[in-house]
Amino acid sequence: MALLEVSGLTRDFGGLRAVSDLSFNVEAGEILGLIGPNGAGKTTVFNLITGFLRPTSGDIRLDGRCISGLKPHAVVRSGIARTFQIVKPFPNLSVRENVSLAALVRANDRGKADAEAVRTLTQVGLGDRLDVPASDLTLSGQKRMEMARALATGPRLLLLDEPLAGLNLHETEDACGLIQKIRDSGITVVLVEHVMKAIMRISDRVVVIRQGAKIADGPPAEVVNDPGVITAYFGKRGA
Amino acid sequence: MKKALPFIAALVLLLVPLGVSNQFFLHVGITVLMWTSLGVAWNLLGGYAGQISFGHAAFFGAGAYTTMILFLRFGLAPWYGMALGGIVGALISIPIGLICFRLRGPYFSLSTLAVAEIIRLVALNWESLTNGPVGLLITSLPHVSFLGITVNWERKEPFFIIIALLALCSMLAAYLFVRARPGSYLAAIREDEDAAEAIGINTTRAKVNVLALSAFLTGVAGGFYGLYFRYVDPDTVFLISLSIEMVFIAVVGGLRTIGGPVVGAVFLATIAELFRDRLASGHLIFYGLFMMLVIRYLPEGIWGRVRRALNMRR
Numbered sequence: 184m185a186l187l188e189v190s191g192l193t194r195d196f197g198g199l200r201a202v203s204d205l206s207f208n209v210e211a212g213e214i215l216g217l218i219g220p221n222g223a224g225k226t227t228v229f230n231l232i233t234g235f236l237r238p239t240s241g242d243i244r245l246d247g248r249c250i251s252g253l254k255p256h257a258v259v260r261s262g263i264a265r266t267f268q269i270v271k272p273f274p275n276l277s278v279r280e281n282v283s284l285a286a287l288v289r290a291n292d293r294g295k296a297d298a299e300a301v302r303t304l305t306q307v308g309l310g311d312r313l314d315v316p317a318s319d320l321t322l323s324g325q326k327r328m329e330m331a332r333a334l335a336t337g338p339r340l341l342l343l344d345e346p347l348a349g350l351n352l353h354e355t356e357d358a359c360g361l362i363q364k365i366r367d368s369g370i371t372v373v374l375v376e377h378v379m380k381a382i383m384r385i386s387d388r389v390v391v392i393r394q395g396a397k398i399a400d401g402p403p404a405e406v407v408n409d410p411g412v413i414t415a416y417f418g419k420r421g422a
Numbered sequence: 423m424k425k426a427l428p429f430i431a432a433l434v435l436l437l438v439p440l441g442v443s444n445q446f447f448l449h450v451g452i453t454v455l456m457w458t459s460l461g462v463a464w465n466l467l468g469g470y471a472g473q474i475s476f477g478h479a480a481f482f483g484a485g486a487y488t489t490m491i492l493f494l495r496f497g498l499a500p501w502y503g504m505a506l507g508g509i510v511g512a513l514i515s516i517p518i519g520l521i522c523f524r525l526r527g528p529y530f531s532l533s534t535l536a537v538a539e540i541i542r543l544v545a546l547n548w549e550s551l552t553n554g555p556v557g558l559l560i561t562s563l564p565h566v567s568f569l570g571i572t573v574n575w576e577r578k579e580p581f582f583i584i585i586a587l588l589a590l591c592s593m594l595a596a597y598l599f600v601r602a603r604p605g606s607y608l609a610a611i612r613e614d615e616d617a618a619e620a621i622g623i624n625t626t627r628a629k630v631n632v633l634a635l636s637a638f639l640t641g642v643a644g645g646f647y648g649l650y651f652r653y654v655d656p657d658t659v660f661l662i663s664l665s666i667e668m669v670f671i672a673v674v675g676g677l678r679t680i681g682g683p684v685v686g687a688v689f690l691a692t693i694a695e696l697f698r699d700r701l702a703s704g705h706l707i708f709y710g711l712f713m714m715l716v717i718r719y720l721p722e723g724i725w726g727r728v729r730r731a732l733n734m735r736r
Contacts, residue, residue, distance in 0.1 A: 235619075254624070254626075255616075256622050256623055259619075259620060259621065264620070267617070271620070272617070273609070273610055273613035273614055284610050285621035287606060289622065291603075333620075
């Protein structure tokens with residue numbers, strides 16, 4: 184059984200069908216890339232899975248248990264953590280507080296929560312910036328901190344919404360390595376991304392959506408040669 | 423030494439009536455302490471949780487009316503009535519919270535304003551319960567003796583002791599609450615509500631809880647108002663300007679501080695009171711102007727600024 188099963192997921196905004204009868208599975212231990220042109224509905228899919236939006240219809244199961252319709256905080260507690268496309272730090276709190284709050288929700292003990300914060304922050308490479316305000320970090324730093332904060336909730340599945348957007352080449356390299364390290368620690372990763380080169384390299388499998396519907400699903404090498412995908416990104420040859 | 427300071431201050435405060443018998447000064451002290459309790463209560467929600475309420479008069483009025491009605495109808499002594507006034511305040515805050523917290527930011531603030539007005543109109547028109555615009559009057563308070571001394575309700579001293587204890591309890595409750603786990607969650611909610619949800623905090627429940635505590639403390643203070651002035655009507659205890667004054671005290675004194683509301687209340691009861699004397703209802707313009715100046719030049723409030731200056735010197 185897959186870790187996450189999405190079946191027949193649909194979401195309408197008024198007359199606009201943002202996600203249309205979308206089905207895909209996420210297997211435990213993989214890195215799954217969710218890609219598609221601008222406006223394809225990728226972030227909406229994340230918002231549906233994490234409870235920030237309610238599906239119009241369809242079903243989302245984590246380990247066979249239905250989680251569609253749960254509030255975001257309940258989804259997190261069931262084991263799915265996320266980051267945001269536009270970072271949402273707690274700007275006036277320190278980096279350490281940002282992450283230890285997330286651990287505190289679960290740990291019930293300030294000492295343990297703080298230790299967990301230090302551990303995850305070290306994991307993402309912010310071990311030396313614990314006590315600066317979150318707003319003082321660079322964008323790359325804030326994205327890492329958000330990852331640490333998500334990890335501190337103790338997830339089985341981590342959803343990363345454009346973790347590479349706005350990063351320079353060097354930072355992108357680091358972030359890719361970090362995502363692979365997170366997967367190697369036993370956490371399944373789904374990422375939405377625009378940086379094609381990176382996603383093709385680190386994903387085990389890619390799901391391509393267009394106008395809210397799935398148009399391809401397979402290993403990166405197969406998907407890039409799929410005529411439907413090429414049309415979606417570049418239009419028809421000679422058109 | 424530094425830890426003992428609040429306790430010494432509390433003790434001195436409770437001993438004030440032994441040294442001061444001037445009834446006017448005691449009255450000013452009572453006013454300041456009542457405003458302090460209200461500022462502390464408002465600050466829990468508005469400062470710590472970042473949910474700006476313009477409707478706290480609803481809980482204040484509910485507390486005042488509960489105390490008065492229970493005494494006049496059922497003969498229940500007002501000191502029990504005050505506690506029940508707090509409970510009624512908290513109970514009405516729960517459905518209000520569940521409705522208004524569906525909105526965020528300024529929309530939440532405006533909805534609290536609207537709800538408070540609705541409650542004022544209910545109090546004004548539900549004549550069989552509230553006596554409508556005529557209001558409720560207590561002519562004499564029941565006899566009580568404490569440690570063998572009969573309490574003289576015609577003097578200010580007993581009221582001073584009661585409200586001093588209330589203000590101190592409110593500050594202690596706020597202090598303990600914001601340092602506990604639910605208090606930490608408020609920081610997350612204030613900073614970014616979506617991110618707070620995303621780390622597993624049930625933001626709706628956390629906000630409803632802090633609103634209920636805030637409304638309870640406000641309701642108790644409202645009950646004290648009824649006991650002290652022995653008269654309430656909808657236009658004294660449900661007034662918008664009451665809600666605004668609570669905001670004023672917390673903002674001027676210092677958002678997210680325990681001591682700030684004391685400073686804010688002293689300020690309101692002295693300097694602001696002068697403007698009220700001179701300008702009649704024009705004093706609201708002064709409140710607004712002064713709040714703008716504070717937000718622009720002293721965003722952490724008077725107390726917050728002083729505290730920072732002291733910390734830097736050390």
